[in-house]
Amino acid sequence: MPPFGKVLVANRGEIAVRVMKAIKEMGMKAVAVYSEADKYALHVKYADEAYYIGPPPALESYLNIQAIIDAAEKAHADAVHPGYGFLSENADFAEAVVKAGLTWIGPPVDAMRAIKSKLDGKRIAKQAGVPISPGSDGPVDSLDEALKLAEKIGYPIMVKAAFGGGGTGITRVDNPDQLVEVWERNKRLAYQAFGKADLYIEKAAVNPRHIEFQLIGDRYGNYVVAWERECTIQRRNQKLIEEAPSPALKMEERERMFEPIIKFGQIIHYYTLGTFETVFSDTTREFYFLELNKRLQVEHPITEMIFRIDLVKLQINIAAGEHLPFTQEELNKRVRGHAIEYRINAEDPLNDFTGSSGFITYYKEPTGPGVRVDSGVTLGSYVPPFYDSLISKLIVYGENRAYAIQAGIRALNDYKIGGVRTTIELYKWISQEEDFQKGKFSTAYIAEKREQFLKFLKTKEQMKAALAATLYQRGLLKKITTTSTSVQTQSQTKRSNWKTYGLMQQSSYRVMW
Amino acid sequence: MKLLRVSSELGDNYVMTYDQQNNKDVINFEDNKFEIEYIGPGWREGELLFKINGEVHRVYVDNGFIIIDDETIFKVDKITETPIEQGKSIEDLIRGKEGEILSPMQGRIVQIRVKEGDAVNKGQPLLSIEAMKSETIISAPVGGVVQKIMVKPGQGVKKGDLLLIIK
Numbered sequence: 001m002p003p004f005g006k007v008l009v010a011n012r013g014e015i016a017v018r019v020m021k022a023i024k025e026m027g028m029k030a031v032a033v034y035s036e037a038d039k040y041a042l043h044v045k046y047a048d049e050a051y052y053i054g055p056p057p058a059l060e061s062y063l064n065i066q067a068i069i070d071a072a073e074k075a076h077a078d079a080v081h082p083g084y085g086f087l088s089e090n091a092d093f094a095e096a097v098v099k100a101g102l103t104w105i106g107p108p109v110d111a112m113r114a115i116k117s118k119l120d121g122k123r124i125a126k127q128a129g130v131p132i133s134p135g136s137d138g139p140v141d142s143l144d145e146a147l148k149l150a151e152k153i154g155y156p157i158m159v160k161a162a163f164g165g166g167g168t169g170i171t172r173v174d175n176p177d178q179l180v181e182v183w184e185r186n187k188r189l190a191y192q193a194f195g196k197a198d199l200y201i202e203k204a205a206v207n208p209r210h211i212e213f214q215l216i217g218d219r220y221g222n223y224v225v226a227w228e229r230e231c232t233i234q235r236r237n238q239k240l241i242e243e244a245p246s247p248a249l250k251m252e253e254r255e256r257m258f259e260p261i262i263k264f265g266q267i268i269h270y271y272t273l274g275t276f277e278t279v280f281s282d283t284t285r286e287f288y289f290l291e292l293n294k295r296l297q298v299e300h301p302i303t304e305m306i307f308r309i310d311l312v313k314l315q316i317n318i319a320a321g322e323h324l325p326f327t328q329e330e331l332n333k334r335v336r337g338h339a340i341e342y343r344i345n346a347e348d349p350l351n352d353f354t355g356s357s358g359f360i361t362y363y364k365e366p367t368g369p370g371v372r373v374d375s376g377v378t379l380g381s382y383v384p385p386f387y388d389s390l391i392s393k394l395i396v397y398g399e400n401r402a403y404a405i406q407a408g409i410r411a412l413n414d415y416k417i418g419g420v421r422t423t424i425e426l427y428k429w430i431s432q433e434e435d436f437q438k439g440k441f442s443t444a445y446i447a448e449k450r451e452q453f454l455k456f457l458k459t460k461e462q463m464k465a466a467l468a469a470t471l472y473q474r475g476l477l478k479k480i481t482t483t484s485t486s487v488q489t490q491s492q493t494k495r496s497n498w499k500t501y502g503l504m505q506q507s508s509y510r511v512m513w
Numbered sequence: 514m515k516l517l518r519v520s521s522e523l524g525d526n527y528v529m530t531y532d533q534q535n536n537k538d539v540i541n542f543e544d545n546k547f548e549i550e551y552i553g554p555g556w557r558e559g560e561l562l563f564k565i566n567g568e569v570h571r572v573y574v575d576n577g578f579i580i581i582d583d584e585t586i587f588k589v590d591k592i593t594e595t596p597i598e599q600g601k602s603i604e605d606l607i608r609g610k611e612g613e614i615l616s617p618m619q620g621r622i623v624q625i626r627v628k629e630g631d632a633v634n635k636g637q638p639l640l641s642i643e644a645m646k647s648e649t650i651i652s653a654p655v656g657g658v659v660q661k662i663m664v665k666p667g668q669g670v671k672k673g674d675l676l677l678i679i680k
Binding site for chain 2: 236346347348351352354355356357358361362385386387388389413414416418419420421425428458459460461462463464465466467468469470471472473474476477
C-alpha cells in the first residue's frame with residue numbers, strides 16, 4: 001500500500017525528476033509545479049500532473065509559498081516534497097504545508113526553527129559535544145567588535161552570514177584591512193539574500209577538507225549515520241565533485257563522529273534526513289562543525305550507491321510514520337565500494353564558471369556498468385538563466401576508488417552535451433590529475449590548479465576550432481554560412497569583435513531571485 | 514596565409530592564421546600552433562582520421578557537429594575568411610580590437626560602476642551581470658576613458674552584446 005496517493009514536488013530540474021522517480025516507484029502520483037521559464041522542462045513532462053505557479057523569477061514562482069499551496073490543493077495532493085534549495089529549509093513553508101492538511105516530507109517544523117541560523121546550530125553542536133571552531137558565540141554587532149575578536153582568535157578568519165546557505169555571504173579574510181573592506185558589503189549582501197544582515201566570524205581552517213555526515217532519524221527516536229561524503233572539490237564555496245566514503249578518513253575517525261551527531265538530532269527532536277557539515281583538517285585530524293542542512297542534499301546519490309538504499313523513498317516512508325528499517329550495525333554491513341558524483345553545471349570553467357544558458361542542441365547520456373545519471377534536461381531542453389546552473393549529475397560506482405575514477409573518466413567521455421557550456425571537460429582533466437587520483441586535496445584545489453586546467457581547456461578549445469577550420473578549407477564541412485570579405489554588416493550590439501570580452505573577476509556571490 | 518575566424522554555436526570566437534605547407538594545414542592562435550594532416554577515412558562509416566601535432570585523432574561530422582575521438586563535440590556557427598591587411602602584424606590581427614567590451618555571458622545588468630567620461634585602469638570593475646544565481650563583475654581589459662555605455666541596469670544581455678566602449 002503506497003504511503004500517499006499523490007505527492008507534489010515543490011522544485012524543478014534534476015531533483016524534481018529524481019524525487020518523482022521515487023514517487024512513481026512507490027506507486028504514487030507525482031505533481032509538478034513550474035514557472036513560465038520551465039513550461040517545457042523535463043520535470044513538467046515527467047510528472048503525472050503539472051501546475052503553473054508564476055513568472056520566471058523564483059521569488060514569484062518557486063519561492064511563492066501561496067502559489068505552491070494553491071497548486072497542491074488544486075491537485076488534491078496528500079504530501080509535499082521540497083527537494084533541495086528554494087523552500088526546502090523554510091520553516092514557514094513547512095508550517096503552511098502542515099496547516100493546509102498535507103504531510104511535509106522533511107524535518108519537523110520545531111526542529112527547523114531550533115536551528116534556523118548557523119549560530120543556533122553551533123550552540124547545539126557544542127551541547128552535543130561536537131567540536132566547533134573558535135569564533136563569535138553570536139552575531140557580531142559592529143566592525144569594531146569584529147576587529148577585536150579577529151585579533152584574539154588570529155587571522156585568517158571567515159566572515160559568514162548567520163542565515164542562508166550555498167556558500168553565500170562567506171568570505172575569507174586574512175588581515176584587518178580586508179575585514180574593514182568586506183564587513184559592510186557582506187552585511188548588505190546577507191540582507192539582500194536572506195532578509196537578515198547578521199554576520200558572525202570564526203577561525204578559518206587553512207586548506208581544510210569539507211566532509212559531511214548523513215544523519216537519518218525516524219519520529220520514534222531511532223537514528224543512524226550513513227557515513228560521510230567528501231565534498232572538498234569546490235569553487236566559490238560551492239561543491240563540484242563529491243565522493244563516498246571519504247578517501248581521507250579511517251574507520252575510527254568516522255565512528256568518532258556518530259555519537260555527537262546523533263546526540264544533536266536527539267536534542268532538537270530531528271527526524272527525516274539531515275546533513276551534518278564539517279570541516280576536517282588533514283594535519284590535526286579534527287572535525288569542526290559547520291551546520292546541519294535540513295534537507296535532501298544534491299549529493300545524496302553517492303550515499304545511495306555505497307549503501308544500496310533509496311534515500312528519497314526512506315524520507316517519504318519516515319514522513320508517513322514508518323520506522324527506520326535498519327540499525328547502525330546493519331547499515332555498516334551494507335557498505336560496498338566507492339562512489340563519485342560529478343555535478344554537470346551549465347557553466348564555463350574557462351570564464352570563471354559563468355553560467356551558460358540556452359537550448360540543449362545535442363544530448364547523449366552515458367550508460368553502462370556503475371553509471372547513473374540524474375538529469376533535469378534532455379535534447380531540446382532550455383536551460384534558463386533564472387535558476388542555478390546544475391543541469392544533471394553523473395554518479396559513478398566502482399568496487400574501490402581507483403575503479404570508480406576509471407568509470408568516471410569513461411562516462412565523462414561518453415557524456416555529450418551541445419548548446420551550452422558544461423563542466424564536463426574540466427572533470428575529465430581533474431579525474432586524470434595526480435593529486436586528485438591520490439586523494440590529496442583541500443578546498444583550495446580548484447584555485448590552486450586553475451592555471452593548469454585553464455591551459456588544458458584553452459588548448460582543447462583551440463584544437464577543436466583548428467580542426468573545424470581544416471575541415472572547412474578541405475570542403476569536408478558542409479552547410480555553413482560563409483562570408484569571404486572583411487566587410488561585415490552587423491548591428492551595433494553584435495559587433496565583429498572577436499576577442500575583447502570583459503575581464504571577469506572571481507569575486508561572485510549567490511543572490512536570491 | 515589567410516586569417517580565419519571561426520565562431521561556435523556557443524558564441525565563442527576564435528581568430529587564427531591558416532596556411533598549407535607540404536600537405537599539412539598549419540594553424541596558429543595566440544598561444545597554440547596546430548599542424549593538421551588529413552590521413553583518410555577511418556575504420557568506421559563516416560569517420561575521418563587526422564594527425565594533429567603528431568597524434569592521430571578520429572573525427573565525425575554529424576549535422577554540423579564535429580565529434581572528436583568520440584569524446585568532445587564542437588558546432589560551428591560561421592567561418593569567415595578575411596584577407597590579411599597590409600602593414601598589420603599577425604599578432605595584432607589575431608588579438609582583435611581592444612576597447613569594445615562585450616558581454617561574456619547571458620544575464621541581467623545589475624550595477625554599472627562607471628560613467629561616460631570616466632578614466633579607468635586595466636582591471637578596474639566596470640559593471641556586474643547576474644545570471645544563474647551568481648553575480649559576475651566585468652572589469653576593464655584595457656585602460657582608457659569610458660566613451661559610451663550601451664546598457665542600463667536591469668537590462669537583459671546576451672553573450673557577445675556590446676556593453677561599453679573604452680577609448
